[in-house]
Amino acid sequence: MTADFIDLRSDTVTKPTAGMRQAIFEADVGDDMSGEDPTVNRLEQIVAAMFGKEAAVYNCSGTQSNQMAVRAHCQQGDEILIDETGHIVNYEQGGAASLSGVSARMLRGPFGIFDVEDLEGKVRPDNQHYCVTRLLCIENTTNHGGGRAWPLAKMNRVANWAHDSGLKVHVDGARIFNAAIAGGYTVKEFTRHADSISICFSKGLGCPMGSILVGDTATIYRARRARKAFGGALRQAGMMAAAAIYALEHHVDRLQEDHVNARAFADAIANVEGIRINVDDVESNLVFFEIAPERGTSAQLSAQLLEQGVRINPSGPQRLRACTHLDVSREEVLRAADAVRICMERGVDRATANHLVGTAYASK
Ligand SMILES: Cc1ncc(COP(=O)(O)O)c(C=O)c1O
Secondary structure, rough: OOOOOOOOHHHOOOOOOOOHHEEEEEEOOOHHHOOOEEEEEEEEHHHHHHHHEEEEEOOHHHHHHHHHHHHOOOOOOEEEEEOOOOHHHHOOOOOOHHHHHHHHEOOOHHHHHHHHHOOOOOOOEEEEEEEEOOEEEEEOOOOOOOEOOHHHHHHHHHHHHHHHOOOEEEEOOOHHHHHHHHOOHHHHHHHHHHHHHHHHEEOOOOOOOOEEEEEEEEHHHHHHHHHHHHOOOOOOOOHHHHHHHHHHHHOOOOHHHHHHHEEEHHHHHOOOOOOEHHHHOOOEEEEEEEEEEOOOHHHHHEEEHHHHOOEEEEEEOOOEEEEEOOOOOHHHHHHHHHHHHHHHHHHHOOOOOOOOOOOOOOOO
């Protein structure tokens, strides 16, 4: 895509900044598979300390981190509890089942955030008819739940409930730094009761790739073994780890800017006729909104926006998701909002949008 497009499809579309490229260029490297990459080792130590845990393992992607966590915590035949909007259960190709023989039982909470009442009766009794309920998964921020940050008190309540029920707790923290800013807590406070946390560097933090899984020594040992089995063991990965360290130093505080821009976009489209959005639902860098069915489909609006130089993906038949990030300015998000207004005023149902109709909805 050319730079002429305002790209709000995802925070994964960012390109490394000059400073990050310099950090990549200067990285000290070695064979990570043998534990000899000094920059990967440093990143793992930094992140483990930041989250108050014993160990961490750097890897390729958020999906890989999550699947390593499932494998590390569960045995074949076990079950995880997860909100029905969760990434692990919707957008990872059923990896828990195919890679680890683990099934999932759905929870349902507003915006992907459940509470102990939603968990009552969800742990299966010890009986040979049932699988063993082993792991509770929490996503923060919730992606398809609406970009919402878990309240700290709720996280503590739910995690305590899980531990009292004999379960482990995994946090899919692909956007955990966005959550901490939106929720008004530190990442360490939020994950105090978590047994593992996956974090993405390739989203709001602006790295070309990379994720890390954090937890206690024994869990990370098992996860590291899973990383190898999943084909994700790394060699001179210090170049990408250097990008991650750079991002932790330079790109965390600025996430607030993305949140402010997201809210500005939401405010600007809120009064457009045919668009449905509750601006108070926007807490982080993800803005979900709907086009009224009588005015067209999300695919049609997305196609019309493309003609206006704006990329926003559908995330359901009527629903779209706009995502702010490092590579879009306030001025650009306001131009994107103006493009939504122009498209709606012209009418989107005249668009053929054939290239989008029927395609899968964005997950990133
Ligand atoms: C909540 C959440 N978890 C996990 C992932 C997976 O990350 P990746 O694309 O790096 O595999 C994503 C992004 O797609 C996500 O939004």
